[in-house]
Amino acid sequence: MSGAGQEIRARGSRAHETRDRIVDATIQLLAREGYGSITTRRIGEVAGVKYQLVHYYFASMEDLFIDAFRRGAEENLARLAEITDGEASLRRFWKVNSDAGASRVMVEFVALAQRHPALRLEIATYARRFRAAQLEFARAALARESLAADHIPPVVILLLTTGLAQLEAHDRLIGLTDGHDETRTWIENWLAANTTPVKE
Amino acid sequence: MSGAGQEIRARGSRAHETRDRIVDATIQLLAREGYGSITTRRIGEVAGVKYQLVHYYFASMEDLFIDAFRRGAEENLARLAEITDGEASLRRFWKVNSDAGASRVMVEFVALAQRHPALRLEIATYARRFRAAQLEFARAALARESLAADHIPPVVILLLTTGLAQLEAHDRLIGLTDGHDETRTWIENWLAANTTPVKE
DNA sequence: GTCTATAAAGCGATAGAC
DNA sequence: GTCTATCGCTTTATAGAC
Numbered sequence: 241m242s243g244a245g246q247e248i249r250a251r252g253s254r255a256h257e258t259r260d261r262i263v264d265a266t267i268q269l270l271a272r273e274g275y276g277s278i279t280t281r282r283i284g285e286v287a288g289v290k291y292q293l294v295h296y297y298f299a300s301m302e303d304l305f306i307d308a309f310r311r312g313a314e315e316n317l318a319r320l321a322e323i324t325d326g327e328a329s330l331r332r333f334w335k336v337n338s339d340a341g342a343s344r345v346m347v348e349f350v351a352l353a354q355r356h357p358a359l360r361l362e363i364a365t366y367a368r369r370f371r372a373a374q375l376e377f378a379r380a381a382l383a384r385e386s387l388a389a390d391h392i393p394p395v396v397i398l399l400l401t402t403g404l405a406q407l408e409a410h411d412r413l414i415g416l417t418d419g420h421d422e423t424r425t426w427i428e429n430w431l432a433a434n435t436t437p438v439k440e
Numbered sequence: 441m442s443g444a445g446q447e448i449r450a451r452g453s454r455a456h457e458t459r460d461r462i463v464d465a466t467i468q469l470l471a472r473e474g475y476g477s478i479t480t481r482r483i484g485e486v487a488g489v490k491y492q493l494v495h496y497y498f499a500s501m502e503d504l505f506i507d508a509f510r511r512g513a514e515e516n517l518a519r520l521a522e523i524t525d526g527e528a529s530l531r532r533f534w535k536v537n538s539d540a541g542a543s544r545v546m547v548e549f550v551a552l553a554q555r556h557p558a559l560r561l562e563i564a565t566y567a568r569r570f571r572a573a574q575l576e577f578a579r580a581a582l583a584r585e586s587l588a589a590d591h592i593p594p595v596v597i598l599l600l601t602t603g604l605a606q607l608e609a610h611d612r613l614i615g616l617t618d619g620h621d622e623t624r625t626w627i628e629n630w631l632a633a634n635t636t637p638v639k640e
Numbered sequence: 641g642t643c644t645a646t647a648a649a650g651c652g653a654t655a656g657a658c
Numbered sequence: 659g660t661c662t663a664t665c666g667c668t669t670t671a672t673a674g675a676c
Contacts, residue, residue: 258641274554275476279669293642295671350613351551354474364614371618395619396626403603410606413550414564418571419595426596458659480652493660495653 259297261287266308270348271341278352302356309349309359313366316342320373328380330397330435334427337374337401340409347406374398385435401427459497461487466508470548471541478552502556509549509559513566516542520573528580530597530635534627537574537601540609547606574598585635601627 265287269277280301284291298304323336353360378394386392408420465487469477480501484491498504523536553560578594586592608620 274551276551276555280671281669290642290644292644292671296641299671301670347547347610350610351474351476353614355476360614364616367611367614367616368618371616375619393622393626396623399607399619399623400600400604403605403607404600405603406610407599407603407606410547410550411567414553414560414567416564416567416571418568419575419599422593423596423599426593479650481650490661492653492662496659501652 258287258289258293261289262294262297262304263308263311266304267312267345270308270352271345275348275352302358305349305352305356305359306362309362309366312342312345312349313370316370317366317373320370320377324373324377328377328384330378330381330385330431333374333378333381333397334401334431336377337398338405338424340405340412343402343406343409347409371398374402387434387436458487458489458493461489462494462497462504463508463511466504467512467545470508470552471545475548475552502558505549505552505556505559506562509562509566512542512545512549513570516570517566517573520570520577524573524577528577528584530578530581530585531631533574533578533581533597534601534631536577537598538605538624540605540612543602543606543609544613547609571598574602587634587636 262283265283266278269282269286273282278301280291280294283294283304294304298307320336323332326332349359349363353363375394375398378398382392382394382397404423408417411417411420462483465483466478469482469486478501480491480494483494483504494501494504498507520536523532526532549559549563553563575594575598578598582592582594582597604623608617611617611620
């Protein structure tokens with residue numbers, strides 16, 4: 241899935257350059273201004289193409305959203321695979337899971353999905369896959385290096401850290417960052433004190 | 441603030457019945473269908489009044505949003521005050537902080553606020569107040585009943601649990617509930633094992 | 641593949657009768 | 659306070675020239 245997408249872009253196929261720019265612009269707009277700013281005109285503006293071309297490449301907005309979501313999802317899965325391709329550690333887990341940027345875009349896609357059922361299905365399928373992969377990694381990390389003292393289930397670690405990343409992204413939208421640094425520092429100290437890393 | 445609002449509704453003033461229905465419909469629509477469904481026509485439909493009356497009672501949509509947000513905020517603060525009006529306990533803190541419904545509406549208001557600066561200020565002010573009150577309660581609860589073994593800062597408890605509530609609400613939008621029950625059960629067991637409640 | 645032109649629908653907001 | 663009517667604007671989407 242990720243391979244096919246990469247291949248097309250790697251080949252530098254001219255035929256799909258405009259199409260790629262449209263998809264890129266969609267993701268950029270979602271990340272920067274939220275889904276309320278998603279219109280064919282704004283997308284064309286950001287992509288540097290006439291907005292009518294959006295309709296040439298995509299039968300409907302929903303088709304565009306699904307394509308854009310798939311690209312983002314593939315990149316997330318590839319990045320997750322890259323980071324987790326090695327010895328499992330809670331530190332690595334925390335690193336890949338605390339990315340606020342990805343949380344932000346994901347929230348916007350879910351908001352869009354409220355009005356686009358096909359997109360909602362696509363998101364649900366991906367979210368289960370991504371969570372399962374994260375859970376597997378957290379499980380391996382906890383099995384290897386957690387202290388016997390506290391046996392926190394991997395799924396609890398997963399939901400608490402995912403929720404924290406999402407909350408931080410959400411807070412930042414209204415300029416609220418109270419407690420963010422303190423919480424991150426505490427978690428890092430906790431990781432240092434409660435795990436026995438074999439090698440980094 | 442909360443008192444004034446309550447007073448008007450308690451009096452049952454006929455003059456503001458339509459206005460109240462419009463505000464109610466706005467909050468309902470946000471909770472049920474998200475901010476993408478917020479239009480004067482949809483609001484009028486849900487409220488059972490002609491949509492033009494929205495403009496009679498509110499100079500602009502932003503004014504309506506701010507009024508609706510204030511009503512919800514006042515109710516949240518009143519509910520928080522009610523629950524925390526007694527001896528502080530982590531169990532009570534978890535109860536008031538794990539409300540997924542309030543999280544959902546809050547997320548929608550923040551999404552709306554991206555395009556309405558005055559609303560954003562209103563939300564930021566309220567969020568700081570609400571967080572501060574929650575933090576104070578968490579601090580008191582931890583000081584009273586946490587075991588000496590783990591000294592988790594109150595702000596860490598606050599952000600982790602708030603993030604979890606928000607994540608659950610977000611997950612549910614796409615029909616994803618994997619791990620929710622397990623995590624809640626674990627937290628409740630953790631509370632039972634790691635706190636020494638004086639009385640409930 | 642990209643352009644101009646335009647259709648069809650929905651939006652917030654206002655004017656004026658009652 | 660509520661109604662009908664309508665303005666001016668933006669949206670998605672399509673048609674047809676090049």
